[in-house]
Amino acid sequence: MYIFKTAVVGAGAMGAEIAQVISSNGLPVVLKDIDQQLVDRGMRSIERLYRERVSRGKMTAQELRDKMDLVMPTTSYNDFADVDFAIEAVPENMAVKKAVFAELDNFCPRQAVLASNTSCLSISEMAAATMRPGRVVGFHFFNPASVMKLVEIIPGRETSEETVATSLEFAQSLRKIPVQVKECPGFLVNRVLMAGLMELLRFNEESRASAEEIDGVLREAVGLPMGPFLLADMLGLDVVHDVARTLETAYGDRFRAPATLRKLVENHHLGVKSGEGFYKYTR
Numbered sequence: 001m002y003i004f005k006t007a008v009v010g011a012g013a014m015g016a017e018i019a020q021v022i023s024s025n026g027l028p029v030v031l032k033d034i035d036q037q038l039v040d041r042g043m044r045s046i047e048r049l050y051r052e053r054v055s056r057g058k059m060t061a062q063e064l065r066d067k068m069d070l071v072m073p074t075t076s077y078n079d080f081a082d083v084d085f086a087i088e089a090v091p092e093n094m095a096v097k098k099a100v101f102a103e104l105d106n107f108c109p110r111q112a113v114l115a116s117n118t119s120c121l122s123i124s125e126m127a128a129a130t131m132r133p134g135r136v137v138g139f140h141f142f143n144p145a146s147v148m149k150l151v152e153i154i155p156g157r158e159t160s161e162e163t164v165a166t167s168l169e170f171a172q173s174l175r176k177i178p179v180q181v182k183e184c185p186g187f188l189v190n191r192v193l194m195a196g197l198m199e200l201l202r203f204n205e206e207s208r209a210s211a212e213e214i215d216g217v218l219r220e221a222v223g224l225p226m227g228p229f230l231l232a233d234m235l236g237l238d239v240v241h242d243v244a245r246t247l248e249t250a251y252g253d254r255f256r257a258p259a260t261l262r263k264l265v266e267n268h269h270l271g272v273k274s275g276e277g278f279y280k281y282t283r
């Protein structure tokens with residue numbers, strides 16, 4: 001199936017990045033959020049990504065305008081009637097996701113693929129909120145989506161082979177590397193990442209080693225491009241905590257968030273976005 005027009009629902013951290021990826025590959029994308037301020041914030045984030053490219057000499061100011069023209073900001077579903085591929089990137093909450101899927105089902109053409117950028121929730125459950133479970137799929141980008149190459153493609157119980165094939169081809173057309181994974185809480189990457197992160201948090205509590213020291217060792221000795229504590233700050237400690245809770249429910253104690261993480265979230269130290277997490281940030 002050829003994709004002529006796309007939509008992203010939720011213009012937050014991930015939605016804006018995903019809309020930038022799609023527009024930079026020359027496809028029109030409708031970007032929807034619940035109010036104008038949030039849509040405007042998303043548009044500013046996209047423009048910032050393009051401006052960085054202009055300042056590095058990777059594109060011209062005219063190209064920036066052409067790419068921005070491909071993004072159609074909106075607070076309604078009016079422009080969804082001819083969308084071929086819609087991706088929801090609303091908060092990681094099943095009730096919110098199901099409501100959005102029911103709306104997408106109502107406003108998108110019958111043949112359109114409805115995809116979720118969920119980090120660990122059930123695709124099958126979201127699909128059940130629609131009349132087209134065969135055309136619902138997980139399409140999971142990583143943060144920051146404008147840089148990270150991997151996209152997990154997650155078929156739900158009823159997702160058709162055609163939808164999986166369309167999703168794999170679409171991800172490739174965005175110059176990403178799709179990997180098809182089985183539906184399970186956390187899918188592949190978050191299951192592995194969170195297991196490691198929870199263990200490192202426990203190590204941090206039990207040892208005298210600080211987050212900075214552990215990050216340093218893992219960067220220098222193991223060759224990680226970024227320390228896991230800094231990565232957690234970038235992902236958002238509230239997001240990390242929510243994912244840990246979902247995985248704890250599914251797999252048990254090994255994913256329980258250690259006290260350090262719980263306290264940081266309780267004190268609204270959410271990482272980069274709040275100015276403090278394992279590290280302090282100046283904005």
Ligand SMILES: NC(=O)c1ccc[n+]([C@@H]2O[C@H](COP(=O)([O-])OP(=O)(O)OC[C@H]3O[C@@H](n4cnc5c(N)ncnc54)[C@H](O)[C@@H]3O)[C@@H](O)[C@H]2O)c1
Nearest residue numbers: 010011012013014015033034089090091092118119143235
């Ligand atoms: N943050 C990450 O590192 C990351 C990485 C991969 C996947 N994800 C997943 O992507 C999704 C979005 O995460 P995020 O970090 O971008 O969240 P975010 O809070 O930054 O953005 C969510 C946006 O959705 C909007 N929204 C809420 N309800 C809506 C509705 N009914 N219609 C339209 N817009 C609505 C909010 O106003 C907000 O702008 C989540 O499922 C998350 O698990 C996040």
